Amino acid sequence: MTDPHLPAVIDERRQLINLAYRLLGSLSEAEDVVQETYVRWYALSERQQREVAAPGAWLTTVAGRICLDLLGSARARRERYVGEWIPEPVPDRSDWLGGPAAGDPADRVTLDESISMAFLVVLDSMTPAERVAFVLHDVFRYSFAEVADIVGRTPAACRQLASSARRRIDTSRSPSGAVRTEVVRDFKRAWETKDIEALIGLLDPTVIATADGGGLALSFLDPIHGGEQVAQAWMEISTHGPAVTLLERTVNGQPGLVALIDGAIVSVYAFDIAADRITRIWVIRNPEKLRPWTAG
Structure with missing residues (x-):
């Protein structure tokens, strides 16, 4: 039987890559998160899929929770990393030499101020909960009620997390x-x-x-x-x-x-x-x- 949600589910892929890359600072990990998110979607029975009123919201919630778990274990993984860890750089699509690899997740990352290297480095200094709350609310415009469902805290607590994260972002001196x-x-x-x-x-x-x-x-x-x-x-x-x-x-x-x-x-x-x-x-x-x- 054809999945009636298939078009909506596939259309969410770009959004999920954009979210996961900003949360993790890694294209390869972002792609893994999106793949795992789809695995969990297709592990649902047809009846369970039909009961999902908004597949996009379901996918975002799952991806956000997977990212939160990965961020929680990132410190241990960074301790084993040789030297300093810097987020993976993303090229502009027109700047690829030889063209992007087929299906490369970088082809689906939207370039804006929220993926500047300076921005990602500041995000990396935040706690996992701060980072998820801030990115979901301030970058992707999710309500604090929706963020709370992903982070597992109250909307008020998520508002405080995002506010704490926001204080670390300083764009006042950013030149043209x-x-x-x-x-x-x-x-x-x-x-x-x-x-x-x-x-x-x-x-x-x-x-x-x-x-x-x-x-x-x-x-x-x-x-x-x-x-x-x-x-x-x-x-x-x-x-x-x-x-x-x-x-x-x-x-x-x-x-x-x-x-x-x-x-x-x-x-x-x-x-x-x-x-x-x-x-x-x-x-x-x-x-x-x-x-x-x-x-x-």
């Missing part, structure tokens, strides 16, 4: 897209020309650079603090590392860079910028996190 593009372009030019003074001028004195190699690619394990220290590190990379080609690309909806060696992407660079200075640099080198960029 044009300013971001120009700063990243100037950073690229200074790096390519080995102009350390220009680099220092583009970096906030309190800038932090963090790299994620996951033990699978060479990278600095500890974050680098300070404009002069970060500039010096980039000069070392430029002088003593292999020759790279730098390209401007959209990374999580923001101007960023990718580095290629012999035509293959080996690093993705995301930036946070306040006024006209770079305050954070995230370097993703773990090849498992570069899958959407290297598939083709």
